[in-house]
Amino acid sequence: MRNIGMSVGTSVVTTLVVRRSQYHQSVLAEHTRSGRFQAAIEAMTTRLSHAGFNAQDAHRQALGRLYGMLQRQASALSYVEVYWVLAVIAAVMFLGSFLLKRNEPGNGGHVAVH
Numbered sequence: 001m002r003n004i005g006m007s008v009g010t011s012v013v014t015t016l017v018v019r020r021s022q023y024h025q026s027v028l029a030e031h032t033r034s035g036r037f038q039a040a041i042e043a044m045t046t047r048l049s050h051a052g053f054n055a056q057d058a059h060r061q062a063l064g065r066l067y068g069m070l071q072r073q074a075s076a077l078s079y080v081e082v083y084w085v086l087a088v089i090a091a092v093m094f095l096g097s098f099l100l101k102r103n104e105p106g107n108g109g110h111v112a113v114h
Contacts, residue, residue, distance in 0.1 A: 013082060020078035021071075028070050041066060 031037060041062050048058035 013086070016082045016085070017075075017078050020081050021074045024074035024077045025071060028074055032070075037066075 041059070044062035044065065045055070045058045048061050049055060051058075053061060
């Protein structure tokens with residue numbers, strides 16, 4: 001049961017992280033239409049052009065690097081959210097442990113041992 005529980009828990013957490021990361025990526029991608037984003041692309045393209053890339057490659061590299069940054073930020077946000085969900089679940093389980101029946105040592109009966 002422990003191994004099955006760990007497998008299911010790992011699968012649930014992985015699914016939550018991926019889905020929340022996709023959500024945050026779509027929300028963050030909405031900001032790519034802003035003027036600040038376009039200015040960031042132009043500034044990075046200029047820096048990459050000065051570093052030796054031609055204009056077309058510099059623009060592609062700038063888009064790729066900013067997309068990678070967007071993915072990392074979306075991933076970080078999703079991990080923070082899943083961490084908080086797991087913390088709340090752990091707190092509820094901790095508080096729920098006080099509702100369990102008290103264990104009385106010595107009242108377990110006789111166990112036959114070979």
